[in-house]
Amino acid sequence: MEQIIANGLYLGAQYALIALGLTLIFSLMNVLNFAHGQMYVFGGFITYSVVSQLGMPFIVGLIASAVTLAAMGALIERFLFRTVIRRSAREESTMLLAAGIAFFLDAVILLLFGEKQRGVPKIVNGVFNWDFRLIMPYDRILIGVLAVAMIVCFILFMQYSKAGRAMRALAQDRTAAQLMGVDVDRYSMIGFALGAMLAGLVGALLVTITGINLGMGGPTSVKAFMMIMIGGAGVISGAIAGGFILGMMESVGLSVLSSFGDITYLVIFASLMVFLAIRPQGLMGKPWG
Amino acid sequence: MLRRTFLRTTTLAAFATLALSAAHAENPTLKIGFVGVTSGPAAAWGISNQRSMETRAAWLNELGGVKIGDTTYDIEIVPFDDQKDPKRAIAGMEKMAQEGIHYVVGPNVDDGAAAVRPVAEQNGIIYFPYAFPKSLYTPPASNAILGMVANYQSGPAIYKYLMDDKGVKTVAFVAANESDPLSQRDSGVEAAKALGLDVVSDTVTYQVDTTDFTPVLLPVIQKQPDLLVLSGVSPANAPQLIRSARELGFQGLISTETAQDATVLQEGAGDLANGFISVGGASTPELASDEMKEFVDRYTKMFGEYNDESNTKVYALEYILETLKADPAAIDDVEEFKKTVDTFSAPNPFMKGDAKLSYVGTTSFGQKRQVAVPLVVNEYKDGKFETLFVAEVD
Numbered sequence: 001m002e003q004i005i006a007n008g009l010y011l012g013a014q015y016a017l018i019a020l021g022l023t024l025i026f027s028l029m030n031v032l033n034f035a036h037g038q039m040y041v042f043g044g045f046i047t048y049s050v051v052s053q054l055g056m057p058f059i060v061g062l063i064a065s066a067v068t069l070a071a072m073g074a075l076i077e078r079f080l081f082r083t084v085i086r087r088s089a090r091e092e093s094t095m096l097l098a099a100g101i102a103f104f105l106d107a108v109i110l111l112l113f114g115e116k117q118r119g120v121p122k123i124v125n126g127v128f129n130w131d132f133r134l135i136m137p138y139d140r141i142l143i144g145v146l147a148v149a150m151i152v153c154f155i156l157f158m159q160y161s162k163a164g165r166a167m168r169a170l171a172q173d174r175t176a177a178q179l180m181g182v183d184v185d186r187y188s189m190i191g192f193a194l195g196a197m198l199a200g201l202v203g204a205l206l207v208t209i210t211g212i213n214l215g216m217g218g219p220t221s222v223k224a225f226m227m228i229m230i231g232g233a234g235v236i237s238g239a240i241a242g243g244f245i246l247g248m249m250e251s252v253g254l255s256v257l258s259s260f261g262d263i264t265y266l267v268i269f270a271s272l273m274v275f276l277a278i279r280p281q282g283l284m285g286k287p288w289g
Numbered sequence: 290m291l292r293r294t295f296l297r298t299t300t301l302a303a304f305a306t307l308a309l310s311a312a313h314a315e316n317p318t319l320k321i322g323f324v325g326v327t328s329g330p331a332a333a334w335g336i337s338n339q340r341s342m343e344t345r346a347a348w349l350n351e352l353g354g355v356k357i358g359d360t361t362y363d364i365e366i367v368p369f370d371d372q373k374d375p376k377r378a379i380a381g382m383e384k385m386a387q388e389g390i391h392y393v394v395g396p397n398v399d400d401g402a403a404a405v406r407p408v409a410e411q412n413g414i415i416y417f418p419y420a421f422p423k424s425l426y427t428p429p430a431s432n433a434i435l436g437m438v439a440n441y442q443s444g445p446a447i448y449k450y451l452m453d454d455k456g457v458k459t460v461a462f463v464a465a466n467e468s469d470p471l472s473q474r475d476s477g478v479e480a481a482k483a484l485g486l487d488v489v490s491d492t493v494t495y496q497v498d499t500t501d502f503t504p505v506l507l508p509v510i511q512k513q514p515d516l517l518v519l520s521g522v523s524p525a526n527a528p529q530l531i532r533s534a535r536e537l538g539f540q541g542l543i544s545t546e547t548a549q550d551a552t553v554l555q556e557g558a559g560d561l562a563n564g565f566i567s568v569g570g571a572s573t574p575e576l577a578s579d580e581m582k583e584f585v586d587r588y589t590k591m592f593g594e595y596n597d598e599s600n601t602k603v604y605a606l607e608y609i610l611e612t613l614k615a616d617p618a619a620i621d622d623v624e625e626f627k628k629t630v631d632t633f634s635a636p637n638p639f640m641k642g643d644a645k646l647s648y649v650g651t652t653s654f655g656q657k658r659q660v661a662v663p664l665v666v667n668e669y670k671d672g673k674f675e676t677l678f679v680a681e682v683d
Contacts (some may be wrong), residue, residue, distance in 0.1 A: 004504070007501070007507075010501070011501055047355075050528055052556065065677055114594065115333045115337075116524070116596065117333070118557075119525055119556040119557040127536050127538075137536045142625075179518075206500065210500040210529055211528060212530060213525045214328075214329070215332065221497075254505055254507075259492055260494065262494035262496065
């Protein structure tokens with residue numbers, strides 16, 4: 001049982017961090033960023049290049065991923081989403097744009113980084129073993145702690161910084177925020193950059209444990225969407241809750257249901273359908289409470 | 290950066306190919322198709338396949354082409370990405386038919402290979418799938434030729450070796466929840482039971498997009514098998530599964546019947562992958578001929594990095610060309626090709642010694658519908674593969 005809970009918490013921490021970026025972008029711009037998974041993959045590959053190919057420390061890879069993805073996010077918002085949102089009132093226009101960016105990034109990743117699975121050396125060696133009741137490699141513990149620390153930093157940033165307050169205001173009421181003097185364009189761009197940066201950071205963190213490959217983008221996006229559906233789209237606390245709930249469901253399901261074959265995700269999807277029928281807005285439904 | 294070097298090399302290779310094409314412009318072109326997956330999660334399978342063909346074709350063209358009968362041909366590879374989707378595989382095979390291509394390598398997976406069968410048979414195409422369903426190779430089917438060793442051929446050989454040499458008595462199977470790995474798991478379980486192994490776990494499966502295998506492997510490791518078989522595991526998942534199993538304290542042997550890449554294992558699992566047993570080809574130092582070593586060099590120069598999976602994929606194009614050389618009438622008549630298959634034999638350029646290229650499969654399929662490639666079983670150690678044993682298949 002201890003092992004199942006520990007696995008669930010570890011999965012939940014990384015899932016929550018993935019979902020945060022997605023929910024931030026949705027709350028600010030009402031954009032479903034289907035390319036979020038590809039941004040995660042891009043971040044992982046950048047860290048791989050910096051650490052394994054250039055031989056630099058992991059922290060440099062982490063920073064490089066964060067900066068690159070933030071810049072990529074800002075450029076995508078400035079030159080693609082902002083233009084489309086201005087020219088088209090139809091919501092599906094941004095959805096199609098996001099899907100197009102996802103395919104584009106897939107092709108770029110294949111061209112730049114190749115088709116192979118990549119990984120970087122463990123950043124910490126050794127395994128914590130509590131009498132075989134709880135086994136957890138130290139690098140997973142470290143990544144889990146870093147993920148939680150980043151979530152806390154993100155919450156504090158959103159809560160207490162000027163940019164964070166501006167973005168929360170935007171999420172609550174775009175027009176009112178504009179009337180109060182919030183620079184909508186500027187903070188939309190910062191928000192998108194922050195969301196992309198979070199995706200890149202998770203990719204950079206997890207490349208040390210799960211490795212990274214071209215095909216991870218799509219499934220990561222799907223899981224991220226599941227998390228924000230559980231927690232409530234556009235709500236930070238909802239994304240965190242959704243991440244931990246999904247992580248725990250996965251951990252429990254894979255252990256308890258293993259003798260029945262691979263039915264864990266079948267059960268999760270079925271539960272999600274029932275849940276959404278009862279509470280379509282998710283657990284914490286309203287943007288920014 | 291390595292990638293920049295790769296892009297520069299690729300550009301140079303493209304120019305070189307164009308220049309060489311111009312130099313040999315007098316040769317007619319023989320088109321050989323490739324239909325397989327070169328995008329998405331399984332891209333590594335098809336890309337290593339396609340690049341093996343392109344490397345060999347460029348090499349042969351550089352040497353002046355391939356003489357079939359009285360005509361010397363330049364070889365052109367016509368690729369099609371089926372995205373691991375049977376509908377796309379059908380579209381790919383139809384494209385090959387429209388281009389008048391009679392010989393195609395691929396598809397890479399079971400459902401794609403089964404889907405293209407009617408198109409191939411209706412349009413006179415011989416195809417070389419990397420897929421294992423026996424119905425594709427057993428009469429009345431006659432247009433498909435298995436391009437590698439099937440898991441139901443390699444599995445029993447590996448298990449027998451491990452029983453005799455390592456004292457393995459219990460085995461557990463883990464597979465991705467997809468048609469190929471599941472069918473490979475089922476035939477592996479059958480083979481293990483037939484050999485007298487005690488199968489302690491065979492129900493645990495995982496999603497192909499799983500990123501954390503610790504919860505997946507926990508119930509398997511608790512059964513403490515002597516051998517953990519990763520049925521049909523992709524090169525992307527293998528390092529993570531090995532790493533999770535070892536981190537959970539598993540001390541037994543780990544094996545698979547698919548081909549793997551040493552660099553991927555090293556990056557993903559490091560020393561934890563030492564002792565991992567997989568199926569390989571002819572590139573280990575004990576087996577590789579000078580021609581195989583040159584193939585690896587050329588591949589590396591063209592694409593920046595070699596993929597060890599290509600050790601098993603270097604053969605299909607060679608078989609097509611050598612069979613056409615043996616019977617030039619087969620160039621546009623696949624019935625001739627089928628006749629030649631029964632008696633064909635040629636030297637194997639990729640292995641040391643007097644190894645031969647020939648068609649086998651009578652035992653498994655009742656007819657010769659499989660390329661005779663060596664069953665090379667490798668053990669990973671410190672960043673490279675070492676040959677554990679070599680066997681033959683029929």
